Amino acid sequence: MTMATPSGPPGTALVSLRDRVATExxxxxxxxxxxxxxxxxxxxxxxxxxxxxVPGVAKTLLARAWSAALGLDFRRVQFTPDMLPSDLSxxxxxxxxxxxxxxxxxxxxxxFRPGPVFTNVLLADEIxxxxxxxxxxLLEAMQEAQVSVDGVSHPLPRPFLVVATQNPIEYEGTxxxxxxxxxxxxxxxxxxxxxxxxxxxxxxLPHRGVTPIALEEVQVAATAADxxxxxxxxxxxxxxxxxxxxxxxxxxxTRELPSVALGASPRAAVHLLAAARAAxxxxxxxxxxxxxxxxxxxxxxxHRLVLRPxxxxxxxxxxxxxxxxxxxxxVPR
Ligand SMILES: Nc1ncnc2c1ncn2[C@@H]1O[C@H](COP(=O)(O)OP(=O)(O)OP(=O)(O)O)[C@@H](O)[C@H]1O
Ligand SMILES: [Mg+2]
Numbered sequence: 611m612t613m614a615t616p617s618g619p620p621g622t623a624l625v626s627l628r629d630r631v632a633t634e635x636x637x638x639x640x641x642x643x644x645x646x647x648x649x650x651x652x653x654x655x656x657x658x659x660x661x662x663x664v665p666g667v668a669k670t671l672l673a674r675a676w677s678a679a680l681g682l683d684f685r686r687v688q689f690t691p692d693m694l695p696s697d698l699s700x701x702x703x704x705x706x707x708x709x710x711x712x713x714x715x716x717x718x719x720x721x722f723r724p725g726p727v728f729t730n731v732l733l734a735d736e737i738x739x740x741x742x743x744x745x746x747x748l749l750e751a752m753q754e755a756q757v758s759v760d761g762v763s764h765p766l767p768r769p770f771l772v773v774a775t776q777n778p779i780e781y782e783g784t785x786x787x788x789x790x791x792x793x794x795x796x797x798x799x800x801x802x803x804x805x806x807x808x809x810x811x812x813x814x815l816p817h818r819g820v821t822p823i824a825l826e827e828v829q830v831a832a833t834a835a836d837x838x839x840x841x842x843x844x845x846x847x848x849x850x851x852x853x854x855x856x857x858x859x860x861x862x863x864t865r866e867l868p869s870v871a872l873g874a875s876p877r878a879a880v881h882l883l884a885a886a887r888a889a890x891x892x893x894x895x896x897x898x899x900x901x902x903x904x905x906x907x908x909x910x911x912x913h914r915l916v917l918r919p920x921x922x923x924x925x926x927x928x929x930x931x932x933x934x935x936x937x938x939x940x941v942p943r
Contacts, residue, residue: 623839624654624891630831634679638824639672640815641808648799648909649676649773651888653837654844657796657881658752658772660913667801673733673773674825680837681830682730683767689740691783695747699757700725700764722759727751730767734774738784748772749791769837789872789916796881798913840891847887848897852942856900857883860907863935864915870931872916882910900941908932 632646645661649672652659661669670686677684687698705721726732727748734748751757752772756765774795777784792798804812816823857879865873874882883898885906890898912928921931 621843621896622894623836623843624650624888625894627832627836627840628892631676631679634828634831635672635675637827638675638815638822639668640811641804642668642672642801645672645799645801646676647892648797649673649771650840651885651892651906652796653680653769653771654841654888654891655796655884656769656841657884658774658794660792660795660798661773661775661801662798663775663801664803667803669775669801670733670735671822671825672801673731675828677731678825678828679831681832681834682769682771684731684733685726685729686733686735687726688735689737689744691739691741693740693744695744696725696759698725698727698744698747699751699759700728702760702762722762722764724764725757727757728764728766730769731771731773734772736777737774738776738786741785742788745785745787745791748774749794752794789914792913793875793877795913796885797909799909844884844887844891846896847890849883849887850897850942853886853898853900853903854883856939856942857886857903859939860903860935861911863939864911864931867931867934869917869921869926869934870915871918872914874911874914878911878914882906885910904936904941907936 628647628650631650632643635646649659651657661673663669674684674686701723702720703723705719737745737748747757751766751770755768755770756763758764776787803809861874861876861879861882863873864870867873882903886898886902889902889906890896893902895902908929911932915928915931917926917928917931
């Protein structure tokens with residue numbers, strides 16, 4: 611007798627989850643399969659994602675469809691220069707349902723009105739358009755999985771995943787995230803233009819006027835238990851000592867490159883290994899290979915490297931530095 615699980619044979623919870631979620635997302639979004647995988651990788655290791663891409667490449671649509679397929683609650687917040695931390699976390703207000711007795715006003719008359727951060731998937735659009743104080747409120751929520759308002763802590767729902775989008779840094783009137791904050795994001799995903807064939811296929815999707823309507827047809831393809839099973843599976847993915855040493859060597863190499871002013875941190879190494887575990891499972895394997903590490907190096911490390919000004923002038927990119935680091939570290943066999 612075999613143990614039947616809703617996610618298929620043992621050891622394939624993440625693959626099965628990905629296939630079901632990707633099928634649903636494809637009803638609405640053409641291409642961008644890699645982004646679906648990377649969002650899942652982040653969700654199963656409890657990391658957060660920065661999405662970068664020009665307007666109109668379906669960043670919002672994708673995040674929305676992906677959340678719906680996973681049955682997760684989704685909120686989108688447009689970050690603006692005048693936004694306050696309380697616009698995100700919520701406010702304490704006077705309760706109006708009971709008339710307070712004269713002089714008897716106490717804590718019970720105060721009600722917490724949760725802000726939009728109380729969700730599973732928070733799309734933080736244009737995070738660098740808001741001043742540091744509000745950015746810090748979001749970062750705190752990401753780090754602690756709770757928010758404090760008026761000295762009272764409120765736990766956030768689980769899972770809690772921030773998908774933040776960023777403007778190009780040169781853009782006027784932006785507040786670029788400091789390196790210390792960027793380091794807290796597990797992945798930075800570049801969302802590019804579609805291929806010609808994909809762009810033609812986008813036009814064939816059902817629209818009502820300019821509005822894509824297939825979003826309403828996205829079915830919930832996973833339960834919280836499926837996600838938990840995939841998480842447990844990823845945590846149980848084994849890592850040989852040589853592969854762990856490879857992760858460390860790649861990360862340390864980024865600190866020695868002549869083009870790099872600030873290399874990747876030990877936190878980056880932890881993030882890289884976690885992402886590589888998810889990558890291994892997405893490829894149907896129960897152990898991490900150097901290839902899984904190399905494949906995740908760019909999305910995990912690119913936002914954490916600060917290049918020297920002269921390298922930037924020569925249009926050298928963080929991805930080039932990561933490629934150089936990978937090329938110069940011997941791959942364990
Ligand atoms: N790959 C795609 N598949 C399906 N529709 C797409 C795709 N790319 C773009 N579109 C169309 O473009 C519209 C804009 O997408 P969306 O609002 O998600 O872009 P965005 O990347 O979030 O842009 P912005 O940066 O301005 O917020 C979608 O509603 C859809 O009609
Ligand atoms: Mg958008």
